[in-house]
Amino acid sequence: MFIDTHAHLQFKSFDEDREMVIQRAIENDVAAMITIGTDLTSSLQAVDLAEKYAAVYAAVGIHPTDCAEVADHDFDRIQELATHPKVVAIGEVGLDYYHMRATREKQKNAFVYQIHMAKELKKPLIIHNRESHQDMYEILAEQNLADLGAVLHSFSGDDAFFRKIMELDLYISFTGNITFKKSTSDQLVVQAPLERLLLETDSPFLTPAPFRGKRNEPAYVVHTARKIADLKEIPVEEVARVTSENAVSFFKLDL
Ligand SMILES: [Zn+2]
Known part of the structure; x- marks a missing residue:
């Protein structure tokens, strides 16, 4: 079985066939999928989906590209939502210096605020990091998140950044872009201990x-798992088993 720890099933591109997409995932051995909020509206929608489908869990949070106009009240609503029993993480939160839709200061404030929220609620963090490695590392090192749990999703970065993240005892996950011919992540995948890896699709994006x-969908997570298995020269069953065990304990999933 596989667990897709990062999808956005509430997004518009699934409006026509959402139920079939979830069904297809289950038929393809995806035992659970976590649908991730990026702002208040999509976090509310994520919780709705998690209520409707047993195999769907939710994460709630304000994404760094959506934090420019956020009111304090929105963070309060996120905090309330996060107490829902099917909300298994705060996310996605983090820093994005590529799109820069909010100032660095605003992004850092929203990120740190939501880290405190996660600590208070004892829920792990799903982190987005794009071209912000230095500030990201400083915040993560200061916040001490190993016990709570934090995953850098769609991991990118050089070898030095990767080693620093491993030293902090955090998790990472790779998306379908590791299957692309021009992928530069082969060495990272080989080095990443299986015990620190989660599987994800980032559906509807980054299709393997x-x-x-x-359009990407959770049923395709097997293609990313196979690529990890090929690069590490181990059976895909082992990738599936260990990453599923990781996800169950990281998110405290009750499958
Ligand atoms: Zn995402």
Whole structure:
């Protein structure tokens, strides 16, 4: 079985066939999927989906590209939502210096605020990090998140950043982009201990080969798992088993 720890099933691109997408995932051995909020509206929608489908869990949070206009009241609503029994993490939160839709200061404030929220609620963090490695590392090192649990999703970065994240005892996950011909992550995948890896699709984005160019969905997580298995020269069953065990204990899933 596989666990897709990062999808956005509430997004518009699934409006036509959401139920079938979830069904197809289950038929393809995806035992659980976590649908991730990026702002208050999509966090509310994530919780709705988690209530409706047994295999769907939710994460709630304000994404760094959506934090420019956020009112304090929105953070309060996120905090309330996060107490829902099917909300298994705060996320996605973090820093994005590529899109820069909010100032660095605003992004850092929203990120740290939500880290405190996660600590208070004792829920792990799902972290987005794009071209913000230095500030990201400083915040993570200061916040001491190993016991709570934090995953850097769609991991990117050089070898030095990767080693620092491993030293902090955090988790990482790779998306379908590791299956692309021009992927530069092969060495990182080989080095990443299986015990520190989670599987994810980031659906509807970052579709793995051979479906690149189409909409991504949780059923395709097997293609990323297979790539990890190939690079590490181990059976895909082992990737599935260990990453599922990781996800169950990291998110305290009750499957
Ligand atoms: Zn995402």
